[in-house]
Amino acid sequence: MKQMPRVAAVHDLSGYGLCSLAVALPVLATMQVDTCPLLTAYLSSHTGYEGFTFADMTDELTAVVDHWQLLGLRFDALYSGFLGSARQIGVVEHAIETFAPPVVLVDPVMGDNGRVYKTYTAEMCALMRRLADRATLLTPNLTEAAILLGQQPDTMPSDAQLRDWLVQLAEERRDVVLTGLRDGDSVTTLVYSRDTGTVSEVSRSFVGCDYHGTGDLFASVLLGAVLNGKTLAEACALAADFVAAAARYTADHLPQSRDIAFAPVLGRLISL
Numbered sequence: 001m002k003q004m005p006r007v008a009a010v011h012d013l014s015g016y017g018l019c020s021l022a023v024a025l026p027v028l029a030t031m032q033v034d035t036c037p038l039l040t041a042y043l044s045s046h047t048g049y050e051g052f053t054f055a056d057m058t059d060e061l062t063a064v065v066d067h068w069q070l071l072g073l074r075f076d077a078l079y080s081g082f083l084g085s086a087r088q089i090g091v092v093e094h095a096i097e098t099f100a101p102p103v104v105l106v107d108p109v110m111g112d113n114g115r116v117y118k119t120y121t122a123e124m125c126a127l128m129r130r131l132a133d134r135a136t137l138l139t140p141n142l143t144e145a146a147i148l149l150g151q152q153p154d155t156m157p158s159d160a161q162l163r164d165w166l167v168q169l170a171e172e173r174r175d176v177v178l179t180g181l182r183d184g185d186s187v188t189t190l191v192y193s194r195d196t197g198t199v200s201e202v203s204r205s206f207v208g209c210d211y212h213g214t215g216d217l218f219a220s221v222l223l224g225a226v227l228n229g230k231t232l233a234e235a236c237a238l239a240a241d242f243v244a245a246a247a248r249y250t251a252d253h254l255p256q257s258r259d260i261a262f263a264p265v266l267g268r269l270i271s272l
């Protein structure tokens, strides 16, 4: 009998402002993936809203990993996103060693639009580089790629430099998917495949709004597709299509929304 793939999802939960687990859980459930949250922090809202509360869950994480080990759980993937503390990054590395999942998707959540998120310290960014080293699949945005490579977060590389960045991040041993590159009326994803050693691109039209949560949405759909047996190229195309459809829906039906409203189009992900 076929079993559902299982993922350890290392993300925060933000009460308001769609992102992280509030995106990953419904997307992966729709894609028939059993998702076990390893909660990094609990916030009242994502860090883009003034005055957000922040409860760091670092002290709880080791006990959760130990209990899962006692239960004999096996994971097809570990999927990390927004992390709560520098010490926590060591715990995530321990979880990777403990469960040795074949897929390690590191979404190196640290910043966007040239700026580092408020809760991220320089130490956390340095440790994120170490965690990224363990990834089999890495999904930075432009800001995060720059930070991982020790560049200023607001660096604007040329096309040729960007391709070189991908190759550097891949180190010939992981897939790298650089998301959310805006160019006029299109959004492009650059994809380095470790199988072919080549860089390709996937472009979709941009609806005109920068919605919050699109990076989390892209990475979650990408992972769900990979765990359902899609190739990297197929999974990237599917994630790009889904994000474009959700953005289109949001622009057409919810013009006030700052978050990407993906729930109305989730049906597209059933029975892949």
Ligand code: PXL
Pocket (backbone or CB within 6 Å): 012, 014, 019, 020, 043, 045, 046, 047, 048, 082, 109, 117, 213, 215, 216
């Ligand atoms: O979407 C990434 C993300 C996740 N979690 C929290 C955030 C952000 C981006 O702002 O603030 C708490």
